[in-house]
Amino acid sequence: MEAQEPKLSVVLMQRRRKRRRRKIHGYSSYYYYYFFFFFFCLLSPCLTVFSTSSNTTNNSNSMQEGEILLELLKGMQFNQNSCIGFTWENYGSSCPSSFCGVTCSDEGFVIGLDLSNQSLQGTIKPNILSKLTKLSSLDLSANLLSGQLPQDIGEITTLQRLDLSSNLLSGPLPSSISTLKTLLYINISSNLISGSIPNDLSQLKSLQTLDLHGNLLGGEIDPSLLGLSSLSTVDLSSNKLQGFIPWQPNDTLPVLRTVEYVNLSHNLLTGPLAPPKFSSVFAERLKVLDMSYNQLSGDLPDFEFVIALTTLRLNENLFTGSVPSTLLSATLGLLEELDLSKNNLSGTISFLSSFCVVLLLQLFASSMKLVL
Numbered sequence: 510m511e512a513q514e515p516k517l518s519v520v521l522m523q524r525r526r527k528r529r530r531r532k533i534h535g536y537s538s539y540y541y542y543y544f545f546f547f548f549f550c551l552l553s554p555c556l557t558v559f560s561t562s563s564n565t566t567n568n569s570n571s572m573q574e575g576e577i578l579l580e581l582l583k584g585m586q587f588n589q590n591s592c593i594g595f596t597w598e599n600y601g602s603s604c605p606s607s608f609c610g611v612t613c614s615d616e617g618f619v620i621g622l623d624l625s626n627q628s629l630q631g632t633i634k635p636n637i638l639s640k641l642t643k644l645s646s647l648d649l650s651a652n653l654l655s656g657q658l659p660q661d662i663g664e665i666t667t668l669q670r671l672d673l674s675s676n677l678l679s680g681p682l683p684s685s686i687s688t689l690k691t692l693l694y695i696n697i698s699s700n701l702i703s704g705s706i707p708n709d710l711s712q713l714k715s716l717q718t719l720d721l722h723g724n725l726l727g728g729e730i731d732p733s734l735l736g737l738s739s740l741s742t743v744d745l746s747s748n749k750l751q752g753f754i755p756w757q758p759n760d761t762l763p764v765l766r767t768v769e770y771v772n773l774s775h776n777l778l779t780g781p782l783a784p785p786k787f788s789s790v791f792a793e794r795l796k797v798l799d800m801s802y803n804q805l806s807g808d809l810p811d812f813e814f815v816i817a818l819t820t821l822r823l824n825e826n827l828f829t830g831s832v833p834s835t836l837l838s839a840t841l842g843l844l845e846e847l848d849l850s851k852n853n854l855s856g857t858i859s860f861l862s863s864f865c866v867v868l869l870l871q872l873f874a875s876s877m878k879l880v881l
Contacts, residue, residue, distance in 0.1 A: 574619045575605040577640045584634035585654070591627055618643035625650040631654035639664035646670040650696070652678055658697075663688040674698045674720070681705075682721075687712045687730070698744065699723040706734065706745075713792065715739055722746040722772065729772075730755050741767050746774040746799065753780035754805075773797040774822065781807035782823070801825050809854075812836045819843050824850040831856030 579597065587593050592609035604613035619641050629652040638647070639661035645668060655677040662671075663685025669692060678700040680741035686695070687709030695713075698720045705728030706721065714796030716737055722744045729752035735743065754773065782805050795815050799822040812818065821836075821844065832854060836847075 512725060523756055574613075574617065574641065575608075577637060578605060578608060578611065578619065578622075581634060581637045584637075585628050585629045585631035593624070593627055599661040612646075614643060616643075620644060620667075621646040623648040625652070627652060629654055633659055637661035638660050638662055641665065643667055645691075648672040649676070650674040651676075655679065657681075658683050660685050662686065665689065666691070668692060670694045672696045673700070676700050678702060682707055682726075684709050686710065689713065690715065691717055694718045696720040697724070702726055703727070705729075706731065708733070710734055711737060713737065718742040720744045724748055726750060729753075735768075739767060741794075742770045743768065744770070744772040746772045746776070748776055750776040750778060752778065754778055754782065754800075764858070767794060769794050769799045770799070771795070771815075774799045774801040774803065778805060780805065781810075782828070783810045796820070798822070809833055809836065817843060820846045822846070822848045823852070824848040826852055828852040828854055830854065 582593070596607055596609045597605075604617040604619065605611055606613040610623040610625075610627075611619060612623075620643050622641070622644060623646070625648045629649065633649070633653060634801060636659070638644070638659065642665070644665050647665075647668060647670070648671045651674070653676065654673075657680035658673070658678060660683045662668075662683060666689065666827070668689050668725045670695065671686075671689075671692065674696045675698070677700065681704030682697070682702055684707045686692075687707060690713065692713050693715055696718070700723070702721070703726065704725055705831040708731045710716075710719070711731060713734035714737065717739050719734075719742070720741065723746070726745070726748040726841060727750065728749060730745070732755035735755060750773070778800070782800060794817055796817050797820040798818065799820070801822040802825040804827055805823075806827040806829065809823070809828055809832060811833055812821075813833075813835040828849070829852075832849065
């Protein structure tokens with residue numbers, strides 16, 4: 510019995526130690542839980558503040574966009590009964606998508622502004638539009654806006670589409686437009702823009718449409734302008750442009766491979782129309798070519814490989830010589846309109862394509878003989 514008592518005491522002591530360990534482990538677990546709970550309580554206000562700060566920043570951006578638009582409108586007069594008068598008021602803390610003509614991004618930035626045909630009068634205030642840092646499309650066409658285009662328009666680096674046509678804008682084209690590398694479409698036609706076309710426009714490598722017709726632009730056309738690799742539509746008609754047509758290929762001027770529509774009519778252009786091999790300038794995509802009402806002279810070029818041509822207007826010029834046989838052959842099977850009237854052409858037409866739906870060969874002051 511005496512021998513068993515020490516053993517029993519040892520067993521009891523081991524059990525007591527195990528119990529103590531369990532208590533200590535339990536206490537430590539509780540400490541961990543308390544620690545994480547305490548840390549989370551400290552951190553959660555920070556998360557709330559961060560979230561509130563982010564929302565405040567977004568709301569601040571949105572409010573700023575609305576304020577910019579209202580500031581832009583301060584330099585203009587408009588009909589109070591128009592959609593602008595009804596919607597351009599309170600916009601709250603969100604992007605002013607309720608404003609007529611305004612398109613907003615999901616992030617709360619103005620990306621589109623279309624106020625065309627709103628009878629707007631006045632000027633475009635400088636240092637306002639450039640604050641719309643995400644603007645990709647601007648359309649103020651068909652209004653009564655006057656004054657000069659602000660230079661800071663070149664600071665809207667995200668702009669892809671610019672339409673200011675059919676206004677009363679005057680003064681020169683701002684050279685800063687050439688910094689808008691993402692521009693695809695420019696239409697400033699039917700205004701009172703004067704001066705020359707900035708040579709720096711040739712830096713707009715992505716430009717697809719250039720429409721400056723119906724202005725007071727003078728000077729010569731920069732050769733590199735017609736060498737833009739993405740250009741498909743060019744309308745510089747009804748201006749006061751002078752000099753030769755600068756699209757003869759050379760070491761510095763790329764061949765125009767994408768152009769489909771060219772209108773340089775109603776100017777003061779002189780010299781030959783193009784090199785003898787017209788296909789060396791225009792590829793197969795050319796559909797419309799209007800050079801009427803200029804002072805172009807010399808022989809007509811060979812149109813043999815311009816197979817997509819549907820409209821050719823060369824009337825009211827000083828062309829001489831005969832009409833190339835390829836111009837009226839079946840090669841130009843898509844040709845629908847041909848106007849060579851009021852030139853000094855002579856000779857005989859030996860073949861007339863049945864594909865010419867409208868043929869205007871009114872040869873005033875010409876001795877041409879038509880043979881079918």
